[in-house]
Amino acid sequence: MSAAEVTAMPEGRGGRMTRAQIVNAALALGLIGFGLGAWAMDETFLVTLATKVAILAIAGAGLNLVLGFGGLVSFGHAAYFGLGGYASGILAHHALNYTAMFEWPFVFEGTTSMPVIWLTAMAVGALAALVIGALSLRTTGVYFIMITLAFGQMIFYFAISWPAYGGEDGLPIYVRNGFPGLNTLDPVQFFGLVCVVLFAMLGLISMLARSRFGLALQAARQNRQRLMAVGIRPGGVLLVAFVISGAITALAGALYADLNRFVSPSMLSWHLSGELLVFLILGGTGRLFAPLAGAGLYIALEHLLGGVSDHWQFFFGLLLLGVVLFARGGVIGFLAGGKRHG
Amino acid sequence: MADPILDIRGLSRSFGALKATDDVSLDLRAGEIHALIGPNGAGKSTLIKQISGEIAPDAGEVRLRGRSLAGVDAAGRARLGMARSFQVSSVAPEFTVLQNVVLSAQGASGASFRFFRPVMRDAGLLGTAHDCIAQAGLSGREAVPAAELAHGERRKLEIAMALALRPALFLLDEPMAGMGTEGATALGDLLDGLRHRAPILLVEHDMDAVFRLSDRVSVLVYGRVVATGTPDEIRADPEVQRVYLGEEA
Ligand SMILES: Nc1ncnc2c1ncn2[C@@H]1O[C@H](COP(=O)(O)OP(=O)(O)O)[C@@H](O)[C@H]1O
Ligand SMILES: [Mg+2]
Numbered sequence: 001m002s003a004a005e006v007t008a009m010p011e012g013r014g015g016r017m018t019r020a021q022i023v024n025a026a027l028a029l030g031l032i033g034f035g036l037g038a039w040a041m042d043e044t045f046l047v048t049l050a051t052k053v054a055i056l057a058i059a060g061a062g063l064n065l066v067l068g069f070g071g072l073v074s075f076g077h078a079a080y081f082g083l084g085g086y087a088s089g090i091l092a093h094h095a096l097n098y099t100a101m102f103e104w105p106f107v108f109e110g111t112t113s114m115p116v117i118w119l120t121a122m123a124v125g126a127l128a129a130l131v132i133g134a135l136s137l138r139t140t141g142v143y144f145i146m147i148t149l150a151f152g153q154m155i156f157y158f159a160i161s162w163p164a165y166g167g168e169d170g171l172p173i174y175v176r177n178g179f180p181g182l183n184t185l186d187p188v189q190f191f192g193l194v195c196v197v198l199f200a201m202l203g204l205i206s207m208l209a210r211s212r213f214g215l216a217l218q219a220a221r222q223n224r225q226r227l228m229a230v231g232i233r234p235g236g237v238l239l240v241a242f243v244i245s246g247a248i249t250a251l252a253g254a255l256y257a258d259l260n261r262f263v264s265p266s267m268l269s270w271h272l273s274g275e276l277l278v279f280l281i282l283g284g285t286g287r288l289f290a291p292l293a294g295a296g297l298y299i300a301l302e303h304l305l306g307g308v309s310d311h312w313q314f315f316f317g318l319l320l321l322g323v324v325l326f327a328r329g330g331v332i333g334f335l336a337g338g339k340r341h342g
Numbered sequence: 343m344a345d346p347i348l349d350i351r352g353l354s355r356s357f358g359a360l361k362a363t364d365d366v367s368l369d370l371r372a373g374e375i376h377a378l379i380g381p382n383g384a385g386k387s388t389l390i391k392q393i394s395g396e397i398a399p400d401a402g403e404v405r406l407r408g409r410s411l412a413g414v415d416a417a418g419r420a421r422l423g424m425a426r427s428f429q430v431s432s433v434a435p436e437f438t439v440l441q442n443v444v445l446s447a448q449g450a451s452g453a454s455f456r457f458f459r460p461v462m463r464d465a466g467l468l469g470t471a472h473d474c475i476a477q478a479g480l481s482g483r484e485a486v487p488a489a490e491l492a493h494g495e496r497r498k499l500e501i502a503m504a505l506a507l508r509p510a511l512f513l514l515d516e517p518m519a520g521m522g523t524e525g526a527t528a529l530g531d532l533l534d535g536l537r538h539r540a541p542i543l544l545v546e547h548d549m550d551a552v553f554r555l556s557d558r559v560s561v562l563v564y565g566r567v568v569a570t571g572t573p574d575e576i577r578a579d580p581e582v583q584r585v586y587l588g589e590e591a
Pocket of ligand 2 (some may be wrong): 386387
């Protein structure tokens with residue numbers, strides 16, 4: 001399966017789009033069209049729903065870098081999502097309450113500026129991923145899954161038991177953080193901003209996947225022994241991917257905090273780690289747009305089935321089983337066909 | 343005589359009570375094919391892995407051009423030009439032939455932490471890769487995913503990848519295994535020419551190929567080298583006939 005397509009050379013020659021590119025374009029236009037359509041019809045709730053899909057797709061895109069391209073099944077990506085959320089929540093909390101976050105070496109009262117918050121969230125996510133990755137990457141397979149889960153749970157319980165920032169109750173952000181030149185409280189402006197971030201992140205991942213780094217990363221998924229034998233150590237390549245991945249997912253967490261104007265330990269819970277994995281399986285692990293397809297389908301089903309039955313997760317489970325058993329390439333694999341090679 | 347490219351002294355490695363490699367010394371000189379033969383389980387693959395750095399010896403040392411490789415891992419040794427093929431073909435199955443060989447050329451370049459330019463448009467790496475693919479006789483198959491190659495073609499792909507590493511020497515573990523006679527002959531002809539690029543330590547079961555191609559032969563039995571010499575000397579060695587060639591007849 002997976003991402004050989006991304007590095008295949010003569011793709012899209014002569015100006016004709018491949019089927020995968022058409023599917024990707026349809027997904028992107030679908031998201032934007034849905035958001036703008038809902039806005040035109042004054043359906044604020046649906047604009048917010050589209051924004052949520054886009055944010056979760058960013059989080060999933062971060063995971064896709066390590067899972068889809070590097071083959072690392074991280075079951076702890078809620079950690080980066082939640083840390084990004086708390087980075088946003090804590091910075092805004094101090095700014096909105098005029099309390100100093102720290103007083104040395106200078107007095108810092110937090111900030112409500114999104115660009116600053118985003119950079120902070122990404123730095124925190126990257127740092128956490130560096131530590132967790134360096135320790136987890138000593139293991140492989142099931143042990144890797146378990147140790148990433150364990151780190152995620154550690155951070156979850158820490159957040160619950162730390163009263164300074166709300167503990168179990170979470171931390172409200174009374175006013176959505178600001179972005180220069182935009183009114184972020186206007187749902188459609190915030191939606192547009194999130195879409196720009198989403199497509200920038202997908203562009204970044206596409207660029208990485210095609211680079212020398214991406215070639216080594218995708219080789220690490222397929223055959224670590226061979227990678228060593230051509231003189232490339234898989235560990236370093238995978239760790240760098242893990243750090244970038246943590247930063248991207250943390251950025252999504254910061255946006256999610258702003259969407260809900262609220263951060264709570266639930267952003268750190270293993271349920272969320274599982275949902276991110278489900279997005280990728282649904283969408284088609286290793287396909288660039290898998291997180292968007294998967295998050296879109298998941299949120300749509302949650303919304304539609306959830307209205308019909310309280311047990312929508314049961315029916316959703318059946319669907320997931322079907323995808324795993326019969327459509328390994330997920331939605332995108334189904335629509336775009338198998339990977340094109342060269 | 344010139345110093346050997348590869349010099350192995352007193353290499354030993356046990357798995358529990360089993361001495362898979364027992365005080366093995368041999369060398370590989372510029373321009374030669376040095377064949378390593380021996381019955382199944384004699385320790386040939388284990389020896390290759392100690393040379394390539396995949397497993398650590400209990401005792402002894404490996405020297406490349408006089409430099410000890412103690413503490414250098416498999417990736418480091420590959421960078422120094424140890425180009426190896428595996429007994430069971432080992433490539434990136436989802437990558438095309440071209441991507442596999444570009445990966446190898448990238449490894450040799452030592453620059454994998456580059457994040458911006460598309461690797462499959464890197465003229466330098468592509469040039470090297472196309473050269474190596476042509477030399478290995480895989481021209482025209484560049485765009486085929488490795489998983490879809492015929493067995494013999496996958497062997498050739500491993501050779502192309504070894505060539506792209508700018509080899510100082512080749513470590514080939516049964517490169518002809520499972521190929522038909524025709525394929526084996528063609529690969530033999532290829533190896534015949536390669537020895538002048540870099541010497542070859544060749545593990546091989548096919549005795550005709552071994553005696554046709556090699557300049558020297560070492561015989562490994564129960565982890566020990568029981569004889570080293572020219573093909574003629576080995577054929578005539580009564581000990582070798584008894585413990586090894588006799589078994590085949
Ligand atoms: N990792 C290992 N653990 C235990 N025993 C091993 C291991 N690798 C090889 N052996 C044993 O060492 C001996 C030599 O194996 P090998 O080097 O593969 O032989 P050859 O390549 O000559 O057929 C065999 O008896 C094999 O079972
Ligand atoms: Mg063997």
